[in-house]
Amino acid sequence: MRREWKGTLQPGQRLGEGTSSGRWEIVGSLGEGGYAEVYQVRDTSTVEAPQYALKIDTQQVKKDPRLATVRNEAEKLKRLQGCEGVPGLVEGGLGKHQGRSYVVMELFADDNLAVYQQKAALGIAEITSIGHQTLKLLQNIHSSGWLHRDVKPANFVRTIQSNPASGGRWRVVDFGLAKPYISKEGDIIDARDGYNEFRGSTNYASVRAHQKEELGRRDDLWSWFYMLVELLQGKLLWRENRAPGKRASGSDDEAKKTAHRMKLRALSDPNTLFSSGRCPEALVKMSRHLSALQFKESPSYNKLQAWLSELTPADVTRPSRPPAGKRRLSTALPGASEPANAMYQQQASAQQWHHANGVHHPGDAGYMNGHGGWAPHQNGGMNGGSNRVVWHDGQALQLPPPGGWDASNHPLSHQELLDEAWDISPAWSQQQPYAASMSDAFVSHDSQMSNQIEQGHFPAHLSVPENWDLQLGQLGSEFGDDLDQAQPQLYQRKRAAGRQLYADPAADLDEPMPKRARQSPVQPAAPPQMLEDEHGLLLQPPLPDSSAAMPGAARPTWMSSPAAGRPVPGAAPGPLNPRIRSLSAALGAGSIAGGGPARAGPEQSRAAPSASPLGKAPHEASRRNELGSSSKALPKSAHISDNQQGHLANGATPQAGAAGMAAYGPAFLQKAISVFDEGRVSVNAKILKKIIPSMDPAEAYTGLAWAGWCIAQNTLPETQTQASQMLDHLGDFFKGLARRGC
Numbered sequence: 055m056r057r058e059w060k061g062t063l064q065p066g067q068r069l070g071e072g073t074s075s076g077r078w079e080i081v082g083s084l085g086e087g088g089y090a091e092v093y094q095v096r097d098t099s100t101v102e103a104p105q106y107a108l109k110i111d112t113q114q115v116k117k118d119p120r121l122a123t124v125r126n127e128a129e130k131l132k133r134l135q136g137c138e139g140v141p142g143l144v145e146g147g148l149g150k151h152q153g154r155s156y157v158v159m160e161l162f163a164d165d166n167l168a169v170y171q172q173k174a175a176l177g178i179a180e181i182t183s184i185g186h187q188t189l190k191l192l193q194n195i196h197s198s199g200w201l202h203r204d205v206k207p208a209n210f211v212r213t214i215q216s217n218p219a220s221g222g223r224w225r226v227v228d229f230g231l232a233k234p235y236i237s238k239e240g241d242i243i244d245a246r247d248g249y250n251e252f253r254g255s256t257n258y259a260s261v262r263a264h265q266k267e268e269l270g271r272r273d274d275l276w277s278w279f280y281m282l283v284e285l286l287q288g289k290l291l292w293r294e295n296r297a298p299g300k301r302a303s304g305s306d307d308e309a310k311k312t313a314h315r316m317k318l319r320a321l322s323d324p325n326t327l328f329s330s331g332r333c334p335e336a337l338v339k340m341s342r343h344l345s346a347l348q349f350k351e352s353p354s355y356n357k358l359q360a361w362l363s364e365l366t367p368a369d370v371t372r373p374s375r376p377p378a379g380k381r382r383l384s385t386a387l388p389g390a391s392e393p394a395n396a397m398y399q400q401q402a403s404a405q406q407w408h409h410a411n412g413v414h415h416p417g418d419a420g421y422m423n424g425h426g427g428w429a430p431h432q433n434g435g436m437n438g439g440s441n442r443v444v445w446h447d448g449q450a451l452q453l454p455p456p457g458g459w460d461a462s463n464h465p466l467s468h469q470e471l472l473d474e475a476w477d478i479s480p481a482w483s484q485q486q487p488y489a490a491s492m493s494d495a496f497v498s499h500d501s502q503m504s505n506q507i508e509q510g511h512f513p514a515h516l517s518v519p520e521n522w523d524l525q526l527g528q529l530g531s532e533f534g535d536d537l538d539q540a541q542p543q544l545y546q547r548k549r550a551a552g553r554q555l556y557a558d559p560a561a562d563l564d565e566p567m568p569k570r571a572r573q574s575p576v577q578p579a580a581p582p583q584m585l586e587d588e589h590g591l592l593l594q595p596p597l598p599d600s601s602a603a604m605p606g607a608a609r610p611t612w613m614s615s616p617a618a619g620r621p622v623p624g625a626a627p628g629p630l631n632p633r634i635r636s637l638s639a640a641l642g643a644g645s646i647a648g649g650g651p652a653r654a655g656p657e658q659s660r661a662a663p664s665a666s667p668l669g670k671a672p673h674e675a676s677r678r679n680e681l682g683s684s685s686k687a688l689p690k691s692a693h694i695s696d697n698q699q700g701h702l703a704n705g706a707t708p709q710a711g712a713a714g715m716a717a718y719g720p721a722f723l724q725k726a727i728s729v730f731d732e733g734r735v736s737v738n739a740k741i742l743k744k745i746i747p748s749m750d751p752a753e754a755y756t757g758l759a760w761a762g763w764c765i766a767q768n769t770l771p772e773t774q775t776q777a778s779q780m781l782d783h784l785g786d787f788f789k790g791l792a793r794r795g796c
């Protein structure tokens with residue numbers, strides 16, 4: 055299955071002045087709307103050949119010079135330069151190619167939000183985080199004196215460079231409909247009399263946009279609000295009846311009327327926005343606030359941010375998993391197909407992935423990557439999460455989940471499995487920008503993998519097509535964010551061509567028409583370029599003996615030797631990340647896992663810094679107090695079962711007994727899974743499911759605490775909410791367990 059190329063320009067094609075054959079070389083296709091095509095390009099005028107996004111008028115525009123949409127957008131972008139989160143323009147990046155205007159701008163990696171939200175399930179932490187970030191982006195634009203006027207998920211693009219000032223990992227694109235709302239004199243421009251135009255996209259347009267009224271800041275925020283409803287519920291009820299890839303029955307006008315009617319009704323009863331009949335209280339407050347705003351009045355961004363933080367997991371009603379066909383991945387996986395991948399070699403030589411100490415395929419020349427995966431140097435491979443496929447001597451070998459098998463393909467004991475869990479936990483945090491998309495990719499192989507795990511067929515020789523990584527990259531490449539979302543291009547263009555032209559007297563420039571249709575970007579983004587973020591969270595110092603990470607090297611004794619005790623982070627002699635140590639001390643070592651000196655000893659207590667990484671020292675401290683009393687701590691029990699007979703009910707602790715285990719065991723698993731889900735590392739929940747029943751509960755709790763923390767770290771620093779919520783979940787959960795253990 056080959057990826058369908060969207061757009062009229064071809065890969066390798068060059069355009070623009072500056073070099074003899076054209077400065078901008080088309081590398082990938084990012085998206086296509088009714089009026090423009092967006093490509094990933096290389097600047098061939100410099101040796102480094104940096105990559106950018108190039109937006110160019112569709113071919114139809116050529117036929118009607120009045121529709122110079124991209125040129126107009128470029129002019130607006132010029133005026134918005136310096137506004138955080140808005141794409142930077144590239145010098146010399148404005149031009150014409152065969153009569154079509156183009157503009158070259160900063161390239162953002164990864165998906166837009168419309169695509170992203172259709173991947174694996176989003177938990178409350180991630181939804182609120184996205185809400186915070188996108189709201190901040192809109193506030194930035196408004197503070198610059200501009201309205202976006204086409205706020206919708208497809209116009210927020212995720213990127214790997216995190217910058218809290220500009221909206222964390224999200225950026226905003228598509229300024230085709232943007233308009234200043236402040237005059238040159240600095241006054242807010244009055245609404246124009248007799249204004250009678252629809253601006254925006256049907257699904258996200260405010261009620262006033264439907265009524266063809268002039269839009270203000272409040273209307274951008276209504277669109278943001280509907281985005282939020284969609285994030286929470288997984289759908290907008292006015293577009294619900296539309297089959298994927300199909301238009302709603304009836305005309306566009308009918309669809310618009312339906313959306314308008316339902317939005318109007320929701321003004322007086324926000325519960326009607328949700329098929330459950332219950333609108334989260336936080337959204338009710340937002341709706342009231344936005345409804346009360348006057349045209350010129352500034353929304354209270356702070357209040358909206360605060361209400362956003364009030365959302366709870368119970369407010370998420372979207373399906374916990376998207377249908378299989380909807381899972382997607384549009385990010386290039388590091389090392390996905392390239393033999394002797396340069397980045398991996400660099401990592402290996404720098405010995406940065408020291409902690410990875412899992413299984414590998416014997417005989418391969420390679421090293422463990424940061425995800426507990428094996429990255430062969432010579433043969434190429436795809437690594438990460440718990441599923442691994444390596445290319446070896448021209449063959450694809452599928453390897454078991456980390457911890458499943460040792461180097462001689464013998465199953466690991468549960469003790470070793472636990473060690474593996476310890477090993478891979480910090481790896482997740484190191485894979486910060488990619489963990490989500492990687493685990494998405496692996497989800498798609500879950501069933502195949504599980505079957506083989508069940509049957510004990512590892513490593514298995516698979517028949518994997520040459521372009522397997524490409525296929526992953528295009529899983530479910532179509533998405534929709536508006537009425538004619540996934541319509542054939544022809545249809546979109548026909549509609550585009552049929553639209554009327556207009557000029558907006560309040561803007562310096564003619565504006566493009568309202569835009570809608572788009573096919574999704576499907577090109578994998580540029581490969582990752584960084585191993586360490588600005589906060590230094592991605593890497594840990596190497597182990598004293600870094601050769602431990604190399605094949606054949608002995609496992610460091612502290613990781614598996616019973617004499618050395620459980621390899622709790624705080625107890626490890628290696629210089630582990632102090633953040634992990636502090637969490638372990640606060641949650642695991644100093645509390646639940648009261649039975650083992652390595653976990654509960656004074657060393658851990660001392661190791662806990664006075665302030666936690668999240669600045670939650672008092673909170674953590676009180677949690678420690680609540681949990682830390684030795685009389686209340688859950689005592690260490692014997693292993694449930696060495697032969698993994700596996701039922702939680704069989705593994706009674708002396709105190710809680712079989713009944714107690716049966717009662718809270720499933721909740722424990724459920725919680726673990728949901729925590730991992732929130733961290734978007736869903737596939738690892740599978741490993742947990744397999745290994746937890748055979749583990750000492752105290753070990754499992756401590757391990758989860760650490761793992762949860764590592765996941766939480768992925769979100770720092772701009773999404774502290776997410777991180778702290780995860781920790782809270784874990785803390786509450788542990789508290790509950792401790793009580794039951796009494």
Ligand SMILES: Nc1ncnc2c1ncn2[C@@H]1O[C@H](COP(=O)(O)OP(=O)(O)OP(=O)(O)O)[C@@H](O)[C@H]1O
Nearest residue numbers: 085087088090092107161162166208228569570572
């Ligand atoms: N700078 C960028 N970096 C990465 N991707 C981008 C960039 N700009 C746009 N894209 C991708 O291209 C898609 C289309 O971009 P944009 O919305 O600007 O085009 P458009 O033709 O105006 O779309 P529409 O007509 O549907 O509104 C976006 O949804 C986004 O996925």
